[in-house]
Structures are given as structure tokens and as C-alpha cells.
Amino acid sequence: MSDTSLDGRKIKDMPDIATRLKRFRAASPLSFRLVAWILLFSSAFTLLASGIQIYSDYREDLSKIEQRMQVIESGYRSSLAQSLWALDQKHLQTQMDGILSLPDIEHLRLRIEPDSELVMGELPRDTDTLTHSFELIYRDDAEFRLGELTITASLHRVYDELRRRVGFILATQFLIIFVVSILILWIFRHLVTRHLADMADYTRDLSLRNLSRPLELDRPDTPAYQRDELGMVTEAINQMRERLIDDVTRRERDEAEIRKFSKAIDQSPSSVLICDRQWRIEYANRKFSQLTGNSPSEIIGKHPSSLIDPGVDSHEARQLWKSIRLQVQRVGVWQGEVNSTRKNGERYWEQLVVTPIKDNNGESTGYLILGEDISIRKRYEQQLLRQANYDILTGLPNRMLALDRLKLALAQARRDESKVGVMFLDLDNFKHINDTLGHDAGDTLLIEAARRISSCLRGTSTVARLGGDEFLVVLPGLNGPDASSQVAERILKTFAPPFMLSGQEVFVTTSIGIATFPDDSDNSGTLLQHADAAMYEAKHKGKSAYARFTPEMSEVSHERLQMESHMRKALELGEFELYFQPIVDTASGGLVAAEALLRWNNPAMGMVMPDRFIPLAEETGLIIPIGEWVVKEACQAAYCWQAMTGREISIAVNVSPRQFRDPGFTDAIMRALNDSNLRPELLELEITERLILDNSIETADILKQLDKVGIRLSVDDFGTGYSALSYLKSYPFDTLKIDKSFVQDVLKENEDASLVRAIINMAHSLGLKVVAEGVEEEDLTHFLKAEHCDYSQGYFYSRPLPEQDFIHWLETNERANLK
Numbered sequence: 001m002s003d004t005s006l007d008g009r010k011i012k013d014m015p016d017i018a019t020r021l022k023r024f025r026a027a028s029p030l031s032f033r034l035v036a037w038i039l040l041f042s043s044a045f046t047l048l049a050s051g052i053q054i055y056s057d058y059r060e061d062l063s064k065i066e067q068r069m070q071v072i073e074s075g076y077r078s079s080l081a082q083s084l085w086a087l088d089q090k091h092l093q094t095q096m097d098g099i100l101s102l103p104d105i106e107h108l109r110l111r112i113e114p115d116s117e118l119v120m121g122e123l124p125r126d127t128d129t130l131t132h133s134f135e136l137i138y139r140d141d142a143e144f145r146l147g148e149l150t151i152t153a154s155l156h157r158v159y160d161e162l163r164r165r166v167g168f169i170l171a172t173q174f175l176i177i178f179v180v181s182i183l184i185l186w187i188f189r190h191l192v193t194r195h196l197a198d199m200a201d202y203t204r205d206l207s208l209r210n211l212s213r214p215l216e217l218d219r220p221d222t223p224a225y226q227r228d229e230l231g232m233v234t235e236a237i238n239q240m241r242e243r244l245i246d247d248v249t250r251r252e253r254d255e256a257e258i259r260k261f262s263k264a265i266d267q268s269p270s271s272v273l274i275c276d277r278q279w280r281i282e283y284a285n286r287k288f289s290q291l292t293g294n295s296p297s298e299i300i301g302k303h304p305s306s307l308i309d310p311g312v313d314s315h316e317a318r319q320l321w322k323s324i325r326l327q328v329q330r331v332g333v334w335q336g337e338v339n340s341t342r343k344n345g346e347r348y349w350e351q352l353v354v355t356p357i358k359d360n361n362g363e364s365t366g367y368l369i370l371g372e373d374i375s376i377r378k379r380y381e382q383q384l385l386r387q388a389n390y391d392i393l394t395g396l397p398n399r400m401l402a403l404d405r406l407k408l409a410l411a412q413a414r415r416d417e418s419k420v421g422v423m424f425l426d427l428d429n430f431k432h433i434n435d436t437l438g439h440d441a442g443d444t445l446l447i448e449a450a451r452r453i454s455s456c457l458r459g460t461s462t463v464a465r466l467g468g469d470e471f472l473v474v475l476p477g478l479n480g481p482d483a484s485s486q487v488a489e490r491i492l493k494t495f496a497p498p499f500m501l502s503g504q505e506v507f508v509t510t511s512i513g514i515a516t517f518p519d520d521s522d523n524s525g526t527l528l529q530h531a532d533a534a535m536y537e538a539k540h541k542g543k544s545a546y547a548r549f550t551p552e553m554s555e556v557s558h559e560r561l562q563m564e565s566h567m568r569k570a571l572e573l574g575e576f577e578l579y580f581q582p583i584v585d586t587a588s589g590g591l592v593a594a595e596a597l598l599r600w601n602n603p604a605m606g607m608v609m610p611d612r613f614i615p616l617a618e619e620t621g622l623i624i625p626i627g628e629w630v631v632k633e634a635c636q637a638a639y640c641w642q643a644m645t646g647r648e649i650s651i652a653v654n655v656s657p658r659q660f661r662d663p664g665f666t667d668a669i670m671r672a673l674n675d676s677n678l679r680p681e682l683l684e685l686e687i688t689e690r691l692i693l694d695n696s697i698e699t700a701d702i703l704k705q706l707d708k709v710g711i712r713l714s715v716d717d718f719g720t721g722y723s724a725l726s727y728l729k730s731y732p733f734d735t736l737k738i739d740k741s742f743v744q745d746v747l748k749e750n751e752d753a754s755l756v757r758a759i760i761n762m763a764h765s766l767g768l769k770v771v772a773e774g775v776e777e778e779d780l781t782h783f784l785k786a787e788h789c790d791y792s793q794g795y796f797y798s799r800p801l802p803e804q805d806f807i808h809w810l811e812t813n814e815r816a817n818l819k
């Protein structure tokens with residue numbers, strides 16, 4: 001069967017008909033063959049009939065001759081006998097001449113008794129003869145045998161007649177056959193063969209490109225013609241043509257579909273492998289090649305297991321594919337993640353879905369393997385897992401994992417009836433180191449501290465970073481009460497050598513609190529609280545110390561917990577209040593701004609100062625809603641004073657680092673300004689050096705954003721941090737606040753006076769205004785005036801005041817200034 005394509009080649013059924021018709025026409029035209037057969041049969045029949053007829057005529061001629069000889073016998077016997085008896089020779093001669101003149105009689109021989117003979121005529125030599133003899137008897141009283149006459153008749157005439165007839169019959173037959181043949185030929189050609197030729201031409205030309213033209217014969221289109229054989233063949237060919245059109249249309253549609261699917265598979269974002277029933281790869285799409293680096297030709301015919309990971313034990317790979325095969329057969333699908341290897345040896349994770357490809361009968365004809373590179377997701381998951389369980393900076397387990405390990409250790413200890421030590425460690429002065437040497441130094445310190453703590457522990461122990469500078473150590477299977485103390489001492493000892501931070505040697509100590517299971521508690525949460533309480537105790541003892549938990553300590557720890565729980569409700573209960581401290585023009589003493597300072601008025605704890613609760617608020621994240629409340633209240637207050645006094649008084653608000661890093665920070669600031677209608681230029685945000693040293697792009701961006709809308713920015717507590725002057729140039733600060741620790745001592749310490757002087761000059765050279773904090777004495781104001789310090793703030797002018805008192809102060813001060 002010849003294959004058929006859509007490019008216009010002959011369709012598969014066509015050559016049969018076309019070549020057959022062509023063969024008929026070329027080698028043995030049907031009409032000729034038909035005529036030949038008709039003529040053959042009719043000629044044979046006619047010849048047979050003519051032969052019979054000729055033979056019958058021949059027999060009749062022979063019989064006529066024989067009859068004639070009988071007639072001669074009966075007519076001449078007696079007269080010849082008379083003539084012989086009478087010896088009348090003349091008469092005898094006449095009689096024999098008479099016989100000889102008869103047709104066909106050629107020879108007479110008269111034997112006369114006893115021994116004479118009379119012969120007349122010639123015996124024909126080259127032809128057949130018929131002879132007839134009869135005796136001549138004379139009857140009187142007795143019978144006398146006189147002789148015998150033998151008559152010979154020639155068949156020459158009979159044969160001549162026979163020949164003539166045969167010649168005639170053949171001539172007429174030939175003529176008839178010729179004429180009939182021509183006639184039949186013409187009729188047959190007119191009625192049949194020319195149409196067959198048309199059909200042959202049609203089918204010869206028929207291709208998938210010109211299926212639209214139907215076969216039409218040059219015949220009347222009447223039912224009678226439609227019903228005859230040619231009509232039926234024509235109809236059959238046209239039906240076949242229509243079926244072909246349908247087939248071609250369907251095939252084209254199918255091919256378009258197949259092309260579409262094939263393109264979709266080829267361009268699929270997932271890798272696609274198609275395997276045969278024996279799991280030999282038959283097809284691989286483009287994504288597969290991109291993913292693995294293998295070209296299709298390299299993997300066609302291979303088993304997919306060979307692609308998983310050559311590094312992986314081939315037995316393992318085979319086992320995996322065995323289980324995949326079994327599951328696909330049983331369940332119809334296998335899904336999972338496998339570790340594969342690219343051609344260049346790079347390992348990657350792949351999510352695979354393996355399904356059978358089934359035919360219409362539900363039989364598997366092959367297998368489809370869809371793959372997706374999930375390396376990034378996997379890495380991300382592993383990262384998340386790591387992030388969820390490990391501290392990124394030190395690589396130590398984090399709080400979550402540490403608590404898990406603690407719970408496991410407690411469960412084991414319950415079974416073994418052993419003890420578990422829980423240690424809470426906090427680096428002494430970490431905040432100060434972080435603030436002064438910067439975050440990088442702080443990070444280095446944490447990493448080194450983690451290393452030193454770990455070096456003091458056995459493999460079964462766990463050291464974790466809980467956050468900030470806090471570490472937890474879990475010591476399972478303690479032998480005795482002193483074991484944990486010994487570990488604590490070892491840790492304190494490893495902290496004795498200095499740490500190299502930012503190129504300088506720094507001595508850092510740690511405070512350790514210890515709680516023991518089951519002596520102090522049998523519950524992990526409580527043990528942690530107790531260890532924390534013990535750690536605070538150790539800190540109070542003096543740094544570089546450890547303390548074991550005692551029941552009295554739980555009260556301190558309890559207080560912290562209580563404060564946190566109170567703080568969570570404080571906003572809602574309206575326990576926070578803003579105090580305002582004036583910032584005055586150093587030269588004139590007139591009010592220019594006020595700093596908003598937060599106070600917490602808790603019914604149970606009384607007035608709580610920010611130093612006590614702000615760190616906890618930062619630690620717990622509560623500083624974000626609290627800080628938002630502060631900015632909002634401060635802006636509203638400043639706007640009220642403006643309405644009240646008719647003059648614009650700036651308001652300075654402290655922003656803690658945690659607040660600043662909150663993604664909603666700038667929005668919260670803008671909301672506060674919008675809600676209060678305060679001009680952005682009247683709001684000043686006080687930012688500590690610690691935050692600036694963070695040095696992240698986000699910090700710079702947020703500062704620029706705030707500056708762009710006109711909000712003023714000041715560096716708070718300048719001098720207590722790293723004091724890197726470069727950042728003052730890079731960031732859009734307006735004001736620099738010299739920390740009170742320098743200001744307060746300028747009159748006592750020459751060094752401090754020089755420093756303050758230098759800071760003022762430097763700030764002015766950078767175009768910054770300077771605020772001196774902690775101005776408690778009048779003499780200080782003289783110094784600051786002399787040094788051209790722009791603004792001053794301190795108890796000398798006013799302590800932070802509740803709003804009403806501040807308004808009062810404002811009015812009083814205004815009046816005093818007016819005088």
C-alpha cells in the first residue's frame with residue numbers, strides 16, 4: 001500500500017483503478033477484447049453451422065449420385081439385358097452412351113459373359129469416385145446371367161460444389177464479422193470505453209489538491225444512466241472522492257491539532273519525556289534538553305532511571321524506578337521529587353509526575369513523564385526550613401528548634417530519670433558594643449561568642465541563639481547538680497580572652513542563668529523562665545557571672561512577663577501619655593520646639609519611665625503600634641498649640657530602630673500629618689546613630705523619602721554611638737543633638753568641652769543645626785551661647801511636662817520672652 005501524504009501526491013486507492021484502466025487501454029483495450037471474444041464465438045458458431053450445412057449438402061449430393069445409379073440400374077437393367085441377349089451392339093452402345101451422358105457418370109464397364117468386356121468413358125484419376133455394379137440377367141423361361149455393368153461416378157462436381165460453398169460461406173462470414181465488429185466496437189466505445197477512459201484520466205489526475213472536481217461522464221444525467229454500471233462506478237468514485245475530502249479535512253484538522261499539541265508539548269514550561277511500553281525514551285521536549293543539557297538524540301532509547309543521578313547508586317535508581325513502575329501500574333500515577341543530575345554534573349531537584357498513556361481500549365501504549373525544576377523552590381524550602389530552625393548569623397539552632405530539643409531532652413530525662421540543665425546566656429554590654437562599634441562588629445561578636453560557647457559543650461548538648469545577644473544551652477543527661485555549674489564556669493572562662501572587633505581588642509563577658517530539670521521545674525516553659533530569671537540575677541551580681549535559679553528569682557521574671565502582658569493592653573486602655581519638654585533657642589531662650597516623651601501610667605505599676613518599657617516594647621514589637629500612637633498624638637498636640645498661640649512650634653518625636661524598619665512606617669507618619677493638618681516641616685524625627693549605622697539601602701531610601709516631603713530629621717544622642725561623621729554628609733539630616741553625657745560635663749571636663757565645641761563646629765560646617773541635651777545649669781547656657789550652639793534642652797528650662805503643664809509653661813515663657 002502506497003503511503004499518502006498531504007502534499008498532493010496520489011491517494012492510496014487511486015493508482016489501482018488508474019493503472020488498471022491504463023493497462024486495459026494500453027495493452028488490451030476492453031472493446032477489442034470484447035469484440036474479439038464475440039467474433040470468436042460467433043464465428044465458431046457460424047462456421048460450425050455452415051460446416052454442418054455443407055456436410056449435409058455433400059451427403060445429399062452423394063446420395064443423389066447413388067440414387068441416380070439406382071435409377072440407372074432400375075431403368076437400364078432390363079433394356080441392357082435385352083440388348084445383350086439380342087446382341088444388339090448398336091442399341092447397347094446407345095444405351096451406354098445414354099448412361100454415360102448422365103451427370104457425374106464418368107466410366108462404364110460392361111463385363112459380358114463369359115469373358116468379354118465393354119468399357120466406356122474414362123476412370124477419374126485425381127478425385128474420389130462412387131461405383132455401382134449390377135448384374136444383367138435375361139429372363140425368359142429360365143434366367144440367363146449375361147454380364148455385369150459397373151458404373152463409376154466422379155465426385156469432382158460434388159467437391160467443386162463443396163469448395164464453392166465453403167468459399168462463399170467464409171467470405172460472407174468474414175464480411176459479416178467485420179461489419180459486426182465495427183458496429184460493436186463503435187457501440188461499445190460510445191457506450192462504455194470512452195467513459196472508462198475518462199474515468200481513467202480522472203483518476204489519474206485525481207490528487208488531494210483537486211478533490212473538489214467531481215467525476216462527470218459525457219452521458220445524459222438520467223436515472224436510467226445513473227443506475228447502470230458506469231453510473232454506479234461514477235457514483236462510487238464520487239463517493240470515494242467525498243470520503244477522501246472528509247478524510248483529508250479530518251486529517252488536516254487532526255494534523256493541525258497534533259501540530260498544536262506537539263508545539264505545546266515542545267514549548268511546554270515543564271520537561272516532557274515519552275517512553276514506550278518498555279520504558280525506553282521515545283521523545284524529549286525542548287525544556288527537557290534545556291533542563292538536563294541532554295539532546296534528544298543522546299537519550300532516545302535509554303531508560304529514564306539512567307537520567308536520575310549517575311552519582312546515586314544505580315541499584316537505588318533502579319529500585320526507585322521499580323516502585324514508580326509498580327505504582328503507575330497499580331494507581332495510574334506517580335508523583336514525587338527526585339534528585340537528578342544535569343549533563344554538566346550539576347545536581348537539581350525535579351518534581352516528577354509519571355502517568356501511563358492509554359489507547360482507546362485502555363491499554364498502556366507508553367508512559368508520560370512530566371518534570372519541573374524545583375531546585376529554586378527546594379532551596380527556598382530548605383532556606384525556610386533553615387530560617388525556621390536556625391539562626392542565620394551564627395548557624396546555631398534558633399528558639400524554635402532549641403525548644404524542640406529541650407522538650408526531647410526532658411522526655412528522655414523522664415525516661416532515664418536523669419537531669420537536664422537549661423542555661424540562659426546574655427552578653428554583657430552587647431548593646432553598647434553594637435552602638436559604638438557598629439552592627440558588623442556586633443555580628444562578629446555574636447558569631448565568635450557562639451563559637452566559644454559551643455566549644456565548651458559535649459556533642460549531646462545544644463546551644464541555640466534565641467535572638468539579640470541571648471543564647472540558650474540545653475545540657476541533657478547531667479550527672480549531678482554541679483555539672484551545669486562546671487559548664488557555666490568553662491563558658492565564662494572562654495570569654496576571658498579579648499574579642500577582635502573592628503580591628504580592636506574588646507573584652508566581652510556573659511551572664512548565665514541556670515535552671516535544672518526536674519529540680520526547678522518539670523516543664524520546659526517554666527524552666528526557661530527560671531533560667532532567664534537566674535540570668536537577670538547573674539547580671540545584677542555583676543557581669544561575667546552565673547547564677548542558679550532559686551524560687552525568689554521567679555518574682556523578677558514574673559515582673560517582666562507581667563509588664564509585657566500589661567503593655568499589650570496599655571494602648572487600648574489609654575495608659576500612655578505624652579510629656580513634652582521644651583527645646584529653646586540658646587541665644588534668646590525662646591521656645592522653638594518640644595520633644596514628645598512617652599510615659600506609661602499603669603494602675604498597678606504606677607508611672608513607668610520609657611527606659612524601662614521601651615526596650616521590652618522593641619523586643620516584643622509593640623513599639624510599632626505604640627510609636628504610631630506617639631507620632632499621631634504629637635502632631636495633633638503641635639497643631640493645637642499652633643492654633644492656640646498663633647505660632648508654629650515644631651515637635652520632635654523619638655523613633656526607635658524597630659519602628660523605622662517597619663514597612664508601614666512612612667505611611668504611618670504621613671497619616672499622622674494628614675490627620676492633624678500639621679505642616680511636615682514642623683515634625684522632626686529623632687533617629688539614633690545606631691539606626692544610621694545599619695547603613696542599609698532601605699534606611700537611606702526612607703530618610704530621603706521623609707526629607708522629600710519636608711519632614712525634619714535629627715541625629716539623637718550624638719556621641720554615644722560610633723559617631724561616624726561620614727553619614728552626616730550622606731543622609732539628609734537637619735539637626736544634631738549632642739548627648740547629655742557630653743554636655744553635662746563640659747564645665748568640669750576640658751575634654752568634653754573641646755568635644756562639644758568640635759561637634760558644634762563640625763555640624764555647622766555641614767549645615768546642621770545643633771541641640772545640646774541635658775542642660776541643667778545656667779552656666780552651661782553661657783558656654784553653649786559662646787559656642788553658638790543653636791538650641792538647648794534640659795531641666796534648666798523645663799523637665800518633660802504633661803501637655804497641660806507644657807501649655808502653661810509655654811504661655812509663661814512666651815510672656816517672659818515678650819517682656
Ligand SMILES: Nc1nc2c(ncn2[C@@H]2O[C@H](COP(=O)(O)O[C@H]3[C@@H](O)[C@H](n4cnc5c(=O)[nH]c(N)nc54)O[C@@H]3COP(=O)(O)O)[C@@H](O)[C@H]2O)c(=O)[nH]1
Nearest residue numbers: 597598610611630654655656716717774775776793794795
Ligand atoms: N522610641 C521612643 N523612645 C522614646 C519615646 N519617649 C522617650 N523615649 C526614649 O526614652 C529614653 C528616656 O526618655 P526619658 O526618660 O523621657 O528621658 C528624656 C528626658 O527626660 C531626659 N532629659 C532631658 N533633659 C534632661 C536633663 O537636663 N538631665 C537629665 N538627666 N535628663 C534629661 O533625656 C531624655 C530625652 O533624651 P533624648 O530622647 O535623647 O532626647 C530616651 O532615650 C528617649 O529617646 C518615644 O515616644 N519613643
